[in-house]
Amino acid sequence: MADVALSLEGVCKQYGDFEAVRDLSFAVKRGTICGFLGPNGAGKTSSVRMMLGLSEPTAGQITVLGGTAAKALDRIGFMPEERGLYRKMTPVDVIVFLAGLKGVKASVARKRGKEMLEAQGLGPFMNKQIRSLSKGMSQKVQLISCLVHEPELVILDEPFSGLDPVNQQGLETVIRDLAKRGATVLFSTHVMQHAERLCEKVVLLTKGQKVFEGSLKEARAAAPRHLDLEGALGAADLMALPGVASVSDMGATEDGAHLWQCRLHAGQSAHEALKAAFLRGLDVRRFEAKEPSLHEAFIVLTGGEADA
Numbered sequence: 001m002a003d004v005a006l007s008l009e010g011v012c013k014q015y016g017d018f019e020a021v022r023d024l025s026f027a028v029k030r031g032t033i034c035g036f037l038g039p040n041g042a043g044k045t046s047s048v049r050m051m052l053g054l055s056e057p058t059a060g061q062i063t064v065l066g067g068t069a070a071k072a073l074d075r076i077g078f079m080p081e082e083r084g085l086y087r088k089m090t091p092v093d094v095i096v097f098l099a100g101l102k103g104v105k106a107s108v109a110r111k112r113g114k115e116m117l118e119a120q121g122l123g124p125f126m127n128k129q130i131r132s133l134s135k136g137m138s139q140k141v142q143l144i145s146c147l148v149h150e151p152e153l154v155i156l157d158e159p160f161s162g163l164d165p166v167n168q169q170g171l172e173t174v175i176r177d178l179a180k181r182g183a184t185v186l187f188s189t190h191v192m193q194h195a196e197r198l199c200e201k202v203v204l205l206t207k208g209q210k211v212f213e214g215s216l217k218e219a220r221a222a223a224p225r226h227l228d229l230e231g232a233l234g235a236a237d238l239m240a241l242p243g244v245a246s247v248s249d250m251g252a253t254e255d256g257a258h259l260w261q262c263r264l265h266a267g268q269s270a271h272e273a274l275k276a277a278f279l280r281g282l283d284v285r286r287f288e289a290k291e292p293s294l295h296e297a298f299i300v301l302t303g304g305e306a307d308a
């Protein structure tokens, strides 16, 4: 389909007897940002390598920009999880060299590379050897190298790891800008906050299998909502409210009051519990209904496998 940048159908990867990826199917629409999520060892890197044609699936079909990865290679930008650049070259020379492998003329790559280095605050370092750059700086150079040929599809394996919070934010901006100019971005991570801020869609893997594919809203719906209640309240009264699965005493507040966190059953809204609390005359002085975070959904969907 023309509006799909990447699709996997029934993809498996076997290393000897070990099945690292099992029957993985999903599609990413053009111009969107997709989070490829999962705990350590879930099979993200194995899948990414197959998407790029760097390793062959044991079974299944992968379509990249309408054909095979090999055919689309010049239209793909890839940043691997294991970073590494030629330490004795300068950022500009590395960028020009790698862009050349994608068919970009040296003069064009040099101009674009310099502009991108300036935009990333690396202007003063563009002619210094990579080995004199900090880890975060060389990671930026690597990112620029993977974007300088203006790829239609950008695949980033754990791009946020090793970056400080300011640079993480900078990378989020780069990813958003890529999608704004029509590129498709897939990035893997086990840190949910980035996915929460960036993605229209997330795919969640655990032990080589997809356990979720959909929007952030749909993912959050998998986790229970919370209702926080403050007052002179007892656990038994709270447990008797409709939809409440468990309660935790979060500590004393004032005048003998406590803050209680009521965890609701999946799919339950806080409305019924709150209504019942008031009808039963419970001493509710403050309340707050809380949507689950993507992190909570991740823990539920991975069956507690999360390491984030």
Ligand SMILES: Nc1ncnc2c1ncn2[C@@H]1O[C@H](COP(=O)(O)OP(=O)(O)OP(=O)(O)O)[C@@H](O)[C@H]1O
Pocket (backbone or CB within 6 Å): 015, 018, 020, 038, 039, 040, 041, 042, 043, 044, 045, 046, 047, 081, 190
């Ligand atoms: N070449 C290989 N030979 C044998 N086993 C492998 C190989 N590559 C990966 N594995 C195993 O496959 C599983 C998935 O690994 P993979 O690197 O794809 O996971 P991941 O989700 O990217 O994890 P992480 O977030 O830790 O990088 C792991 O158990 C790993 O040990």
